[in-house]
Amino acid sequence: MEEAHLKIFRGDRDSGAFQDYAVPLHEGMVVLDAIHFVQAHQATDLACRWNCKAGRCGSCSAEVNGKPKLMCMTRMDQFPAGTPITVAPMKAFPVIKDLVCDVSWNYEVNKRIPPFNPRPPEADGTWRMHQFDIDRVQEFRKCIECFLCQDVCHVLRDHDKKDSFAGPRFLVRMASLEMHPLDVTSRTAYIKDQGGIGYCNITKCCTEVCPESIHITDNAIIPLKERVVDDFYDPVRRLVRWLTGQQ
Amino acid sequence: MDRFETHSYDILVVGAGGAGLRAAIEAATQGASVGLLCKSLLGKAHTVMAEGGVAAALANTDARDSWQVHFRDTMRGGKLLNNWRMAQLLAQEAPARVNELEAWGALFDRTSDGRILQRNFGGHQYPRLAHVGDRTGLEMIRTLQDKTVQQRSLDVYMECTVARLLKDGDRISGAFAYRRDTGRFLVLRAKAVVLATGGIGRTYKINSNSWEYTGDGHALAYGAGADLIDMEFVQFHPTGMVWPLSVRGILVTEGVRGEGGVLKNSKGERFMFRYIPEMFRKDFADTEEEANRWVADVIAGRKAEVRRPPELLTRDVVARAITQEVREGRGSPHGGAFLDIASRRTPEEIRKKLPSMFQQFHELADVDITQQAMEVGPTTHYMMGGIRVHPETQAATVPGLFAAGEVAGGLHGANRLGGNSLSDLLVFGRRAGASAAAYAKARTGEPQVRTDQVEAIAAELVVPFERAGEENPYAVQEALQEMMGTYVGIARSEDDLKHALAEIEKLRARAARVRVPGHRQYNPGWHTTLDLDNLLTVSEAVTRAAIERRESRGAHTRVEYPESDKRFGAVNVIVRRQGETMAVVQEPLPQVPDELKPVLAGEA
Ligand SMILES: Cc1cc2nc3c(=O)[nH]c(=O)nc-3n(C[C@H](O)[C@H](O)[C@H](O)COP(=O)(O)OP(=O)(O)OC[C@H]3O[C@@H](n4cnc5c(N)ncnc54)[C@H](O)[C@@H]3O)c2cc1C
Ligand code: SF4
Ligand code: SF4
Ligand code: FES
Numbered sequence: 001m002e003e004a005h006l007k008i009f010r011g012d013r014d015s016g017a018f019q020d021y022a023v024p025l026h027e028g029m030v031v032l033d034a035i036h037f038v039q040a041h042q043a044t045d046l047a048c049r050w051n052c053k054a055g056r057c058g059s060c061s062a063e064v065n066g067k068p069k070l071m072c073m074t075r076m077d078q079f080p081a082g083t084p085i086t087v088a089p090m091k092a093f094p095v096i097k098d099l100v101c102d103v104s105w106n107y108e109v110n111k112r113i114p115p116f117n118p119r120p121p122e123a124d125g126t127w128r129m130h131q132f133d134i135d136r137v138q139e140f141r142k143c144i145e146c147f148l149c150q151d152v153c154h155v156l157r158d159h160d161k162k163d164s165f166a167g168p169r170f171l172v173r174m175a176s177l178e179m180h181p182l183d184v185t186s187r188t189a190y191i192k193d194q195g196g197i198g199y200c201n202i203t204k205c206c207t208e209v210c211p212e213s214i215h216i217t218d219n220a221i222i223p224l225k226e227r228v229v230d231d232f233y234d235p236v237r238r239l240v241r242w243l244t245g246q247q
Numbered sequence: 248m249d250r251f252e253t254h255s256y257d258i259l260v261v262g263a264g265g266a267g268l269r270a271a272i273e274a275a276t277q278g279a280s281v282g283l284l285c286k287s288l289l290g291k292a293h294t295v296m297a298e299g300g301v302a303a304a305l306a307n308t309d310a311r312d313s314w315q316v317h318f319r320d321t322m323r324g325g326k327l328l329n330n331w332r333m334a335q336l337l338a339q340e341a342p343a344r345v346n347e348l349e350a351w352g353a354l355f356d357r358t359s360d361g362r363i364l365q366r367n368f369g370g371h372q373y374p375r376l377a378h379v380g381d382r383t384g385l386e387m388i389r390t391l392q393d394k395t396v397q398q399r400s401l402d403v404y405m406e407c408t409v410a411r412l413l414k415d416g417d418r419i420s421g422a423f424a425y426r427r428d429t430g431r432f433l434v435l436r437a438k439a440v441v442l443a444t445g446g447i448g449r450t451y452k453i454n455s456n457s458w459e460y461t462g463d464g465h466a467l468a469y470g471a472g473a474d475l476i477d478m479e480f481v482q483f484h485p486t487g488m489v490w491p492l493s494v495r496g497i498l499v500t501e502g503v504r505g506e507g508g509v510l511k512n513s514k515g516e517r518f519m520f521r522y523i524p525e526m527f528r529k530d531f532a533d534t535e536e537e538a539n540r541w542v543a544d545v546i547a548g549r550k551a552e553v554r555r556p557p558e559l560l561t562r563d564v565v566a567r568a569i570t571q572e573v574r575e576g577r578g579s580p581h582g583g584a585f586l587d588i589a590s591r592r593t594p595e596e597i598r599k600k601l602p603s604m605f606q607q608f609h610e611l612a613d614v615d616i617t618q619q620a621m622e623v624g625p626t627t628h629y630m631m632g633g634i635r636v637h638p639e640t641q642a643a644t645v646p647g648l649f650a651a652g653e654v655a656g657g658l659h660g661a662n663r664l665g666g667n668s669l670s671d672l673l674v675f676g677r678r679a680g681a682s683a684a685a686y687a688k689a690r691t692g693e694p695q696v697r698t699d700q701v702e703a704i705a706a707e708l709v710v711p712f713e714r715a716g717e718e719n720p721y722a723v724q725e726a727l728q729e730m731m732g733t734y735v736g737i738a739r740s741e742d743d744l745k746h747a748l749a750e751i752e753k754l755r756a757r758a759a760r761v762r763v764p765g766h767r768q769y770n771p772g773w774h775t776t777l778d779l780d781n782l783l784t785v786s787e788a789v790t791r792a793a794i795e796r797r798e799s800r801g802a803h804t805r806v807e808y809p810e811s812d813k814r815f816g817a818v819n820v821i822v823r824r825q826g827e828t829m830a831v832v833q834e835p836l837p838q839v840p841d842e843l844k845p846v847l848a849g850e851a
Contacts, residue, residue, distance in 0.1 A: 012768070026491070026492055026493065027491045027492065027493075028490070028491025028492065028493045028494060028611065028612065028613075029491075029493050030493055030611070033493045039721065039771060039772075040719070040721035040722070040725075041719075041721075044719060044720065044721065044763060044764065044765075044770075044771070044772030044775075045763065045764060045765030045766075045770045045771065045772045045773070046771065047769040047770070047771060048771070049287070049288070049291075050457070050458065051287055051291045051292075051293075051295075051296075051457040051458070051459065052295070052296045052457060053457070053494075053497060054296070054494075054497050054498075054603075054607055054611070055603075055606065055607070055610070056295060056296050056382070056385065056603065057290075057291045057295050057296065057457075058290075058291070059287065059288065059291050073610055073611070075610070075611075096428050096768075096769055097428075097768055097769040098769070100428070100769055102428075103288070104405075107288075107289060107396070107405075110393070110396065111396045111397075115393065115394075115397050116351065116352035116393070118350060118352075121350070125346065126346050126349065126362070126363075127349065127361075128360070128361030128362065129354075129357055129361050130357060130361050131356065131357040134354045134357065137354055138354055138379065138380075141354060141379075141385075141386060141389065142382065142385070143389075144295075144385065145290055177352075180352065180354070183352075
């Protein structure tokens with residue numbers, strides 16, 4: 001049977017190294033299958049996260065040959081036969097063990113975002129919204145919180161600005177609240193100050209890795225930047241928006 | 248005990264899927280302090296994978312719908328073995344629960360007049376499933392998760408597994424857990440515990456479930472002395488992927504059939520017309536022309552006046568039909584049936600309504616579902632059976648213990664309708680949270696936890712590191728899964744089931760010889776070893792209950808008793824712990840009250 005050679009990071013916060021494993025290949029196999037094979041047969045204590053095995057839950061994020069990927073959606077047959085495949089944990093977050101890293105910072109950022117705050121409902125207690133009003137927010141709500149965009153963004157990855165920049169995932173989330181047709185809270189001050197949107201220089205690396213194909217930069221970050229500019233650097237536009245009640 | 252991290256709450260909620268989150272929100276809103284635990288990260292529970300939608304008689308898409316029709320569909324789908332009161336509450340309260348999600352920020356797909364759009368699903372008479380494309384569960388879990396983390400007096404413990412429930416006399420007093428990342432132990436005192444741990448799918452090899460579904464809640468409750476009910480009813484979803492091997496079992500949403508997809512065998516026949524059960528004959532089309540007219544009406548957004556296609560029969564019926572086609576030599580190349588949406592809808596429609604299915608087949612199976620048929624076959628999907636609860640308070644038979652969601656039993660009877668799980672989580676999650684809060688408030692005195700008990704549990708949990716033995720936990724788990732699939736699968740016989748019991752004993756002996764290398768920090772081998780005990784307990788419960796029910800009904804098929812039997816239609820099979828043995832008894836099913844009988848008969 002054909003075999004693949006994997007170099008998997010084994011270690012923890014303090015130390016670690018890539019170790020070699022050989023795994024039999026079968027049709028349709030994905031990287032997560034290979035990791036599970038190693039777990040079952042060669043290293044029962046190899047740590048990784050997964051749940052759905054179908055690209056839905058965003059648990060199995062890792063760097064495969066240096067690229068941020070969902071392991072369950074990365075086919076083995078796309079790699080050239082014979083060359084080893086490296087699998088490493090996401091680099092932007094501290095390693096806990098092997099392929100598992102500490103992503104708790106993301107949950108802290110999320111908790112602080114000013115929550116959804118709808119306008120009063122209609123007489124029957126519900127709201128009317130048209131599909132075309134919600135299409136763009138539905139795009140943002142596809143996010144599976146894999147944090148691959150956070151991993152690849154240089155502001156977090158290379159400059160570790162976790163104290164002052166929320167990262168693309170949470171700019172997407174802020175956009176989904178700002179552009180929600182029912183929401184009445186303004187978050188532009190928050191997006192500017194706590195969100196640190198000014199750190200983003202639109203390199204679009206986040207958009208490239210998003211497994212849900214969310215247009216993070218074009219549809220979320222750039223429009224948010226425009227709102228921030230309108231509200232803080234263009235008093236006339238701000239007044240017009242305020243007067244017309246435009247969201 | 249001081250050596251363990253210790254916390255106290257009014258209420259512990261075990262599980263952060265839809266049921267656990269909804270329970271936690273409710274309990275916190277009622278003023279209780281809440282500790283919420285889950286095995287994975289927040290937002291990764293099973294609920295995130297739900298595709299098709301949440302069933303609620305909003306009557307937005309078809310004004311003829313009502314709670315009465317939803318109630319009847321649910322009872323008929325469950326082959327009348329459901330707890331009628333739970334089915335009634337589900338049907339009555341689901342619309343308010345779905346609307347509430349919208350008030351919390353969820354965005355469902357819309358009708359042309361701006362309301363929540365609903366789709367057709369198996370066993371539901373009218374289009375009833377509120378949905379977001381084929382990622383409804385994601386919308387639901389994210390909405391609940393974001394609401395949960397805004398609650399004061401609520402702490403979330405991610406990647407923490409509850410290993411035992413603690414009792415003070417005969418009442419619940421908390422739980423013992425371990426942190427998966429560090430391996431450290433946690434003692435959590437609480438006045439009440441809500442179990443919302445989901446299902447048991449990992450007892451079978453081919454399943455649509457994640458590593459989490461090892462029946463922990465079922466086993467924890469059983470261990471604490473609570474009754475389990477309907478354990479013989481395991482749902483095999485008719486359409487899981489069958490090829491390639493690495494995706495075998497992954498779900499193909501019923502939404503495909505709801506959107507007009509048809510099932511065919513290798514001869515190109517739409518075989519479902521041959522499998523319409525007597526009970527449903529007057530509700531389903533018996534010709535292709537009629538079935539196609541229905542689809543055309545639905546696509547055009549017209550009220551369908553003709554009968555529904557037989558592909559939309561309940562899951563138990565469709566799963567058995569596919570199995571039979573394969574057995575009689577008319578299966579697809581990899582042992583399934585063909586599910587074809589490509590010839591029914593335009594590529595644009597398919598990509599819009601079923602985006603995840605499109606992506607899943609495109610990336611994992613090299614199949615373009617807008618052009619080709621999918622190969623599908625049955626996969627273990629859902630557990631109807633579970634902890635026996637009071638239909639209104641969700642209280643289990645042990646004081647201080649509550650259960651909601653997939654881990655609770657009774658609502659779905661012998662077969663669950665698609666979409667009814669998501670509404671179950673909301674309706675009964677809320678109820679469980681509210682009644683646990685009320686129970687905690689009424690309870691005087693602090694719950695006591697005994698040091699010797701806690702020390703003993705801690706010692707038991709580390710045994711796999713210390714004992715001599717050479718079994719591999721993954722190998723034992725796989726052997727169990729193979730065995731359950733072979734002997735306790737879709738078609739069951741007494742011989743097979745008895746054989747399974749003997750095998751479970753052997754596997755238990757093997758599990759007791761598992762030794763895990765490494766240390767306690769994020770060690771999946773160790774976690775799998777601990778989960779194995781739960782899998783074995785649940786496997787035994789399913790097998791024993793299956794032996795007891797000598798009839799075929801819903802998801803449970805006994806080859807020696809191919810028909811339903813009135814006597815068994817009037818009883819639930821209950822499993823409970825008696826000392827060290829598992830007792831199985833029959834108890835009468837609560838009877839539908841007279842005022843609901845006309846509703847059930849479709850006369851009201
Ligand atoms: C692929 C797929 C598609 C589906 N589609 C639909 C659909 O369209 N409509 C529908 O109605 N239903 C659907 N279902 C079924 C439905 O999704 C599930 O039944 C439902 O989500 C279960 O929710 P829950 O809250 O009970 O449990 P889950 O969402 O599974 O959550 C269980 C929680 O318990 C935690 N837990 C378990 N054991 C422990 C322990 N020992 N200690 C601590 N925490 C623990 C887990 O970590 C998790 O957080 C689908 C299921 C699958 C698999
Ligand atoms: S576009 Fe902005 S957020 Fe995205 S990776 Fe580049 S700097 Fe980061
Ligand atoms: S925006 Fe995309 S890449 Fe970022 S967390 Fe969400 S799904 Fe992942
Ligand atoms: S396991 Fe869920 S995204 Fe990979």
